[in-house]
Amino acid sequence: MCSVTEGGADVASAATVVMHDEPVFFTSGSETLLGFHTRPDAPMSTDDPRDGVMLCSGGWLASSTGRNSTFVTLARALGSSGFHAFRFDYHGVGDSSGSLSRFSLREPFSEDALAAIECFGRRGVHSRMLVGSCFGGRTVLAVARTVEDLKGVVLIAVPPRDPVSAEESRERLTKEKARKVSASRAVRVGVRPWMLREVLRAERRRYYGRFVRAKLHRMRGRITRPVRPGPGAMAPLPLSDAFVISLGDILARNVPVLLLFGSEDQAYEQFLAARGTLRTLPGYAELVDELVLDGDVHGLGRVVVQQMVVESCVEWIANIHTRPDRFAARR
Amino acid sequence: VQLTSEGRSARATSRDASTLEASDATGPLAGWAQRRTEGSLEAAGFVGAPGNRVFAFAHVPSRRIRGSVLVCPPLLAETLVTYRGDRQLAGSLAQRGIAVMRFHHRGSGNSEGSPQLYSLDDLVEDALVACQKLSDISGRPADVVIGTRLGATVAAVVARRLRIPRIALIAPVLDPKKYLREVFRGHLISEMKTRTTRLSVGDLERSLDEHGWVDIVGYPIGRELFRSVSNFSVTEALARPIRSVLLVHMGKGPREHAAVDALSRELTDKGMQCSAASLPVSLAWWFGGGGFTRAENEAAATGVIDLVQTWLDGDVLGD
Numbered sequence: 231m232c233s234v235t236e237g238g239a240d241v242a243s244a245a246t247v248v249m250h251d252e253p254v255f256f257t258s259g260s261e262t263l264l265g266f267h268t269r270p271d272a273p274m275s276t277d278d279p280r281d282g283v284m285l286c287s288g289g290w291l292a293s294s295t296g297r298n299s300t301f302v303t304l305a306r307a308l309g310s311s312g313f314h315a316f317r318f319d320y321h322g323v324g325d326s327s328g329s330l331s332r333f334s335l336r337e338p339f340s341e342d343a344l345a346a347i348e349c350f351g352r353r354g355v356h357s358r359m360l361v362g363s364c365f366g367g368r369t370v371l372a373v374a375r376t377v378e379d380l381k382g383v384v385l386i387a388v389p390p391r392d393p394v395s396a397e398e399s400r401e402r403l404t405k406e407k408a409r410k411v412s413a414s415r416a417v418r419v420g421v422r423p424w425m426l427r428e429v430l431r432a433e434r435r436r437y438y439g440r441f442v443r444a445k446l447h448r449m450r451g452r453i454t455r456p457v458r459p460g461p462g463a464m465a466p467l468p469l470s471d472a473f474v475i476s477l478g479d480i481l482a483r484n485v486p487v488l489l490l491f492g493s494e495d496q497a498y499e500q501f502l503a504a505r506g507t508l509r510t511l512p513g514y515a516e517l518v519d520e521l522v523l524d525g526d527v528h529g530l531g532r533v534v535v536q537q538m539v540v541e542s543c544v545e546w547i548a549n550i551h552t553r554p555d556r557f558a559a560r561r
Numbered sequence: 562v563q564l565t566s567e568g569r570s571a572r573a574t575s576r577d578a579s580t581l582e583a584s585d586a587t588g589p590l591a592g593w594a595q596r597r598t599e600g601s602l603e604a605a606g607f608v609g610a611p612g613n614r615v616f617a618f619a620h621v622p623s624r625r626i627r628g629s630v631l632v633c634p635p636l637l638a639e640t641l642v643t644y645r646g647d648r649q650l651a652g653s654l655a656q657r658g659i660a661v662m663r664f665h666h667r668g669s670g671n672s673e674g675s676p677q678l679y680s681l682d683d684l685v686e687d688a689l690v691a692c693q694k695l696s697d698i699s700g701r702p703a704d705v706v707i708g709t710r711l712g713a714t715v716a717a718v719v720a721r722r723l724r725i726p727r728i729a730l731i732a733p734v735l736d737p738k739k740y741l742r743e744v745f746r747g748h749l750i751s752e753m754k755t756r757t758t759r760l761s762v763g764d765l766e767r768s769l770d771e772h773g774w775v776d777i778v779g780y781p782i783g784r785e786l787f788r789s790v791s792n793f794s795v796t797e798a799l800a801r802p803i804r805s806v807l808l809v810h811m812g813k814g815p816r817e818h819a820a821v822d823a824l825s826r827e828l829t830d831k832g833m834q835c836s837a838a839s840l841p842v843s844l845a846w847w848f849g850g851g852g853f854t855r856a857e858n859e860a861a862a863t864g865v866i867d868l869v870q871t872w873l874d875g876d877v878l879g880d
Binding site (some may be wrong): 251252253254255262264266283293295297298299303306323325327411415419424425529530531533534535536 | 594595603607616618636645646668670705753779780781860
């Protein structure tokens with residue numbers, strides 16, 4: 231059991247240096263999480279100076295910073311635009327306590343997010359905007375209904391479908407890559423000395439083995455069209471009930487939503503397949519902005535994409551704040 | 562003031578987590594977020610100059626501090642691989658009465674600054690600032706510095722400059738040019754998986770020269786860092802007053818293992834006490850997910866913790 235104190239504004243303001251990022255410990259169940267409160271350079275407006283944006287990063291290992299500190303950059307950019315921002319490490323990640331066996335889209339870390347929202351509230355800031363990336367987006371969807379006076383939700387590369395298992399998820403990812411890389415390109419790269427060295431490494435060999443099998447299956451399918459589903463063929467992933475219901479709840483509250491994807495995201499392909507269903511949700515046409523950036527938004531594998539994601543989020547959130555009538559006009 | 566075995570001055574102190582908590586408002590942890598865990602106090606805050614403030618995380622033992630350790634992390638994508646392991650290592654050392662400071666280099670993690678602009682000197686400066694904070698907290702000069710990958714390069718410079726007698730090098734970068742080539746190749750492999758890139762390592766090097774930085778799987782590597790690291794020899798930096806070295810080789814390749822063995826012999830010839838160990842794990846340092854397996858990562862972390870603890874307990878800080 232941990233006892234917790236917060237490094238807060240009062241202490242920080244006594245220092246000679248003005249700190250905009252303030253680390254803070256808070257409890258979530260039996261664990262103690264590390265969060266960061268980024269204060270604005272200047273409040274957005276004097277009558278409502280406490281608008282807060284809660285950031286829920288993606289899963290995997292990247293902690294609340296995200297790849298190349300993209301979420302840190304986002305929090306500071308929001309601070310420069312007059313917003314308070316809060317991000318945190320999930321339990322078992324980064325500098326939070328606890329252990330973690332896996333991230334599952336079906337099991338978002340609602341308890342952690344709610345504890346973060348409470349902590350933000352204790353610091354005098356109301357979480358009026360929620361931003362979540364992939365797994366973090368599912369977490370945002372899970373807690374959105376508990377947030378009063380919610381003004382906007384940003385979902386970054388959030389898959390609308392549930393993977394069946396980790397193994398199947400890996401299989402799908404490999405098949406997708408096998409589809410994108412041409413056979414001639416795969417052969418040319420495959421015979422390079424450094425690639426041959428890579429293949430000798432056990433942990434890479436598994437991946438390349440899957441890739442080659444997927445590529446061969448695909449090529450065989452092309453020759454003997456129409457492609458018959460092989461024994462490894464997979465049925466379409468089921469649309470997540472949690473995703474649809476939560477999104478529907480948010481729209482029913484007249485809260486605008488930004489769905490942000492990258493053109494190379496697997497989540498985007500899932501979204502395209504599911505868009506017909508999602509558009510039947512009441513309020514979707516009026517309240518949802520769909521934005522597709524060129525590249526891989528899910529993995530944030532390029533600096534330029536990271537910058538575009540930050541700029542898009544800040545611009546959209548600032549617009550929601552300064553032009554609340556925008557969505558009303560649509561309605 | 563008393564002298565340590567290396568002749569450096571150390572303020573006699575019975576400092577521990579409770580004395581630090583008691584002096585919270587004005588002490589070295591003033592303004593830092595703190596939490597008490599079993600056996601230690603953990604504190605998070607920033608050190609350094611505005612614009613380049615470095616995020617630092619201290620692990621302070623609840624009982625009397627009998628040693629202090631600075632942990633220099635690897636850079637960029639590699640931090641993802643070692644982060645929880647470094648944290649576990651720090652926690653376990655704090656349980657044994659050793660104060661530990663971890664930090665994020667400028668331009669990475671929670672720290673400030675732009676990663677495109679920094680050089681090896683800047684990274685060393687970050688470590689020095691963190692080390693000073695560690696001394697303020699523990700009330701004694703750092704006894705040990707631990708560095709992983711390029712963090713080992715930083716650790717070597719810091720150890721020599723601050724006359725820290727003991728250093729642990731975890732999977733150190735012994736051939737920086739080869740290391741950078743491997744990093745670039747990692748990027749090309751990653752690109753190949755997602756798009757039909759026709760870039761080569763040479764193209765990336767030319768792009769680095771032309772634009773001042775190059776994007777490697779979403780992490781910018783700047784020209785200054787590239788140049789300063791390319792021309793730096795860890796082997797040369799490891800010299801007296803460094804007295805004791807722990808060398809940990811990771812991987813299954815015999816060539817790298819041989820390089821570590823050669824370094825170990827060279828350091829012994831220089832009069833240093835060198836312990837070399839090998840962990841048969843193959844970590845995917847620069848692959849953002851494809852080759853990553855949690856089990857290998859945890860095995861590496863556990864192995865490093867065991868080796869460092871044994872080294873510290875038996876050889877260095879044994880009571």
